[in-house]
Each structure stands twice: as C-alpha cells, then as structure tokens.
Amino acid sequence: MSDVNILIADDEQRIRKLLKDFLSKEGYNILEAGDGNEALNIYDTHPDLSLAILDVMMPEMNGYDVAKYIRERSSLPIIMLTAKSAEEDELKGFDVGADEYITKPFSPKILVARVNAVIRRTDGKTVSDTKKIMDIGGIEVDQGAHTVKIDGEEIPLSVKEFELLSYFIQNKGIALSREQILNSVWDYDYFGDARTIDTHVKKLRSKMGEKGDYIKTIWGMGYKFDV
Numbered sequence: 471m472s473d474v475n476i477l478i479a480d481d482e483q484r485i486r487k488l489l490k491d492f493l494s495k496e497g498y499n500i501l502e503a504g505d506g507n508e509a510l511n512i513y514d515t516h517p518d519l520s521l522a523i524l525d526v527m528m529p530e531m532n533g534y535d536v537a538k539y540i541r542e543r544s545s546l547p548i549i550m551l552t553a554k555s556a557e558e559d560e561l562k563g564f565d566v567g568a569d570e571y572i573t574k575p576f577s578p579k580i581l582v583a584r585v586n587a588v589i590r591r592t593d594g595k596t597v598s599d600t601k602k603i604m605d606i607g608g609i610e611v612d613q614g615a616h617t618v619k620i621d622g623e624e625i626p627l628s629v630k631e632f633e634l635l636s637y638f639i640q641n642k643g644i645a646l647s648r649e650q651i652l653n654s655v656w657d658y659d660y661f662g663d664a665r666t667i668d669t670h671v672k673k674l675r676s677k678m679g680e681k682g683d684y685i686k687t688i689w690g691m692g693y694k695f696d697v
Contacts, residue, residue, distance in 0.1 A: 479509035506531025526552035541567030607697035638695035
C-alpha cells in the first residue's frame with residue numbers, strides 16, 4: 471500500500487501522531503496538517519491523495535469548510551473526525567460531502583478498519599471493461615473514470631454518492647431495504663445507522679435534478695431505482 475497517501479488534518483499533535491502510528495503500520499503514507507489552511511495546501515499540491523481525515527474544529531479553517539472545498543473539486547474520500555456527537559453535526563458533515571463520520575473518543579483499531587474499508591472500496595475494485603459504463607434514462611455512470619453525467623453534463627458526486635447511485639442502477643427495479651444498502655454500499659465495516667442512507671439519498675436526489683425522481687422511496691423499507 472506504499473502508493474496510498476492519506477491526509478490527516480487535526481490541530482492536536484497527539485491525535486495526528488496516534489493516527490499516523492496506526493495507519494503507517496498498515497503501510498499507508500501519511501501527510502499531516504495542523505490547521506485548515508495547511509490541509510488545503512496539501513490537498514492542492516498532492517493530486518495523488520487517496521483519502522482525507524479531517525478534524526472538524528481546526529484553526530484558520532474548520533473541517534466542514536475544508537471538506538466542502540475538496541468536494542467541489544474532486545471525489546476524494548473524506549472521513550470527518552470530531553468531538554461533536556449531536557445528530558445535526560453529523561448530518562452537516564454528510565451534507566458537505568463526507569463519506570464517513572467518526573466521533574471522538576474513538577478506538578484506533580476501529581478507525582483503521584474504517585480507513586481500510588474506504589480504501590478497498592475506492593482503490594481495490596476491478597471492473598470488467600464491459601461493465602465500466604452504465605447508461606440508463608439519461609444517466610451515464612463511468613465506473614472506470616468514476617464520473618456521472620446527466621443528459622451529457624457531468625455532476626460532482628462524493629465517493630459514497632457515486633457508489634450509492636451505481637448500486638441503485640445495478641439493482642434497478644428491485645426494492646432494496648436500508649439494511650441491504652448499508653451492507654452493500656457501506657459494507658460490514660460500517661458502524662453507523664440507517665439515517666446515513668437517507669441523508670445521502672436526499673443529497674444524491676438534489677444533485678440529480680429531475681432524474682432524482684428515479685430513486686423511489688419504499689415507505690417502511692428502503693428505496694428502489696426505477697426509470
């Protein structure tokens with residue numbers, strides 16, 4: 471994994487050292503930032519980043535603003551790290567494009583498992599050439615390039631939104647429970663709850679415009695993609 475570069479942005483040096491020690495043992499390359507501006511500088515000068523772990527409360531620029539900046543420019547996976555545990559704080563993290571949300575204090579081993587899961591999903595997949603591009607109802611999903619176009623216009627999606635849309639399309643016409651979606655899109659390494667799905671679906675529908683209506687709500691169960 472020597473080619474996997476991870477940005478850790480946290481104003482607490484001890485947290486950065488803790489994360490670096492555990493993730494370095496997994497073979498990841500670690501870049502550290504002590505504030506939001508330093509995090510943006512590293513992001514702008516390292517196009518080979520595979521993941522960003524961002525603390526919410528940082529000087530100069532908070533983690534939400536850093537995540538928003540990154541998400542407007544790329545689909546780089548983002549894990550938010552924060553001492554805030556209120557539901558609205560977690561939802562705000564997902565709203566700005568975070569893929570995962572971890573509350574302090576946390577188990578380093580659990581965080582490593584989450585990082586490994588994100589890296590597997592975004593870097594470890596192989597897709598056959600015949601299945602790289604899915605085209606349905608004016609939506610074109612290129613899994614090789616990790617891009618989505620609606621009526622020919624590319625729309626910016628987070629990694630999780632991209633995976634969610636791909637999963638819906640691959641299972642078009644099938645009613646999917648929230649548990650099925652969690653297990654397939656977030657996989658078994660995810661430790662959150664079903665409201666995460668609802669938040670991402672809401673955001674995805676908004677970005678898809680009229681095509682967002684293709685994602686039907688199955689009340690009391692989950693969702694179905696139907697053109």
